[in-house]
Amino acid sequence: xxxxxxxxxxxxxxxxxxxxxxxxxxxxxxxxxxxxxxxxxxxxxxxxxxxxxxxxxxxxxxxxxxxxxxxxxxxxxxxxxxxxxxxxxxxxxxxxxxxxxxxxxxxxxxxxxxxxxxxxxxxxxxxxxxxxxxxxxxxxxxxxxxxxxxxxxxxxxxxxxxxxxxxxxxxxxxxxxxxxxxxxxxxxxxxxxxxxxxxxxxxxxxxxxxxxxxxxxxxxxxxxxxxxxxxxxxxxxxxxxxxxxxxxxxxxxxxxxxxxxxxxxxxxxxxxxxxxxxxxxxxxxxxxxxxxxxxxxxxxxxxxxxxxxxxxxxxxxxxxxxxxxxxxxxxxxxxxxxxxxxxxxxxxxxxxxxxxxxxxxxxxxxxxxxxxxxxxxxxxxxxxxxxxxx
Ligand code: SF4
Numbered sequence: 001x002x003x004x005x006x007x008x009x010x011x012x013x014x015x016x017x018x019x020x021x022x023x024x025x026x027x028x029x030x031x032x033x034x035x036x037x038x039x040x041x042x043x044x045x046x047x048x049x050x051x052x053x054x055x056x057x058x059x060x061x062x063x064x065x066x067x068x069x070x071x072x073x074x075x076x077x078x079x080x081x082x083x084x085x086x087x088x089x090x091x092x093x094x095x096x097x098x099x100x101x102x103x104x105x106x107x108x109x110x111x112x113x114x115x116x117x118x119x120x121x122x123x124x125x126x127x128x129x130x131x132x133x134x135x136x137x138x139x140x141x142x143x144x145x146x147x148x149x150x151x152x153x154x155x156x157x158x159x160x161x162x163x164x165x166x167x168x169x170x171x172x173x174x175x176x177x178x179x180x181x182x183x184x185x186x187x188x189x190x191x192x193x194x195x196x197x198x199x200x201x202x203x204x205x206x207x208x209x210x211x212x213x214x215x216x217x218x219x220x221x222x223x224x225x226x227x228x229x230x231x232x233x234x235x236x237x238x239x240x241x242x243x244x245x246x247x248x249x250x251x252x253x254x255x256x257x258x259x260x261x262x263x264x265x266x267x268x269x270x271x272x273x274x275x276x277x278x279x280x281x282x283x284x285x286x287x288x289x290x291x292x293x294x295x296x297x298x299x300x301x302x303x304x305x306x307x308x309x310x311x312x313x314x315x316x317x318x319x320x321x322x323x324x325x326x327x328x329x330x331x332x333x334x335x336x337x338x339x340x341x342x343x344x345x346x347x348x349x350x351x352x353x354x355x356x357x358x359x360x361x362x363x364x365x366x367x368x369x370x371x372x373x374x375x376x377x378x379x380x381x382x383x384x385x386x387x388x389x390x
């Protein structure tokens with residue numbers, strides 16, 4: 001299907017919020033926290049919950065790049081949040097370093113293993129590379145565990161497992177360059193510089209995949225990539241319990257309760273890994289059952305939290321979740337930008353006005369619809385509409 005073009009086309013900012021460079025949204029400032037190695041100690045997590053309660057609206061998002069977002073931070077409270085994050089060791093030296101240090105680490109690392117060492121070195125190298133003017137959304141993945149888990153997650157440069165090798169991969173290529181634990185971080189920085197030298201960034205924007213559509217990856221990239229392992233199911237793992245967050249959001253109260261149990265690792269799957277935990281008791285908005293239908297739904301902030309939203313989204317998503325057929329995914333989007341699920345989904349509802357949605361099958365939020373102007377009420381009354389015409 002071809003993209004939809006309309007006067008309500010969403011604005012593309014080309015950068016992501018940070019802590020030092022927050023983004024104004026419909027419910028206040030969005031302050032994004034990039035915790036080193038995607039981990040929060042109990043002290044850090046508990047303090048973040050307090051900041052959300054005191055200076056924000058008590059809601060915390062977990063992004064698809066495993067970052068936390070404090071929502072509804074008042075402009076007057078932002079300074080106190082920054083001071084708090086600095087005290088917790090969660091603040092970069094400046095906004096440029098915060099933007100560069102865009103690393104998604106596979107969450108099942110152990111201290112001293114390949115993923116842990118490479119990600120630690122890459123964090124240091126990116127902090128130090130002050131001349132590296134990468135586009136705002138340019139990101140890295142470190143995925144060197146037993147088998148790659150994050151091939152489906154957006155990134156520009158990947159360091160991933162392939163059998164007994166570790167490969168450096170330019171996103172969009174089917175081959176990579178063998179690297180070692182010792183060389184991986186430096187080689188990743190070299191590849192980022194190659195991206196810039198090749199004209200990958202134009203006016204501060206650009207992605208590796210778009211560059212590779214125009215020219216080949218460096219010659220040293222000739223080893224075949226390994227195959228991604230499936231996303232781990234929610235539940236018990238060797239490192240603790242994976243718990244789901246309803247639509248990727250959690251209240252400060254519940255986050256504080258989880259922080260009392262154990263340190264937390266952030267994942268790109270709208271799940272938290274609670275280190276060493278098992279049999280966590282039910283908590284509001286926390287999904288413990290791998291068959292919960294809410295896990296089959298992707299939904300963005302919608303109105304009123306997002307300034308670009310044409311409708312609220314979460315209530316409808318919650319009501320329709322039980323009607324999503326097994327094995328399918330429903331994406332409910334507040335506008336055609338499709339933030340919650342940039343790729344295609346089997347079922348998509350894109351808001352076009354308040355409580356009014358277009359229905360798309362097997363496409364993105366911006367694709368041409370199969371049905372138009374369906375009211376939220378009509379969808380609730382006849383949820384089978386979702387799959388009619390498949
Ligand atoms: S997709 Fe949702 S969160 Fe993204 S801009 Fe549109 S309404 Fe806002």
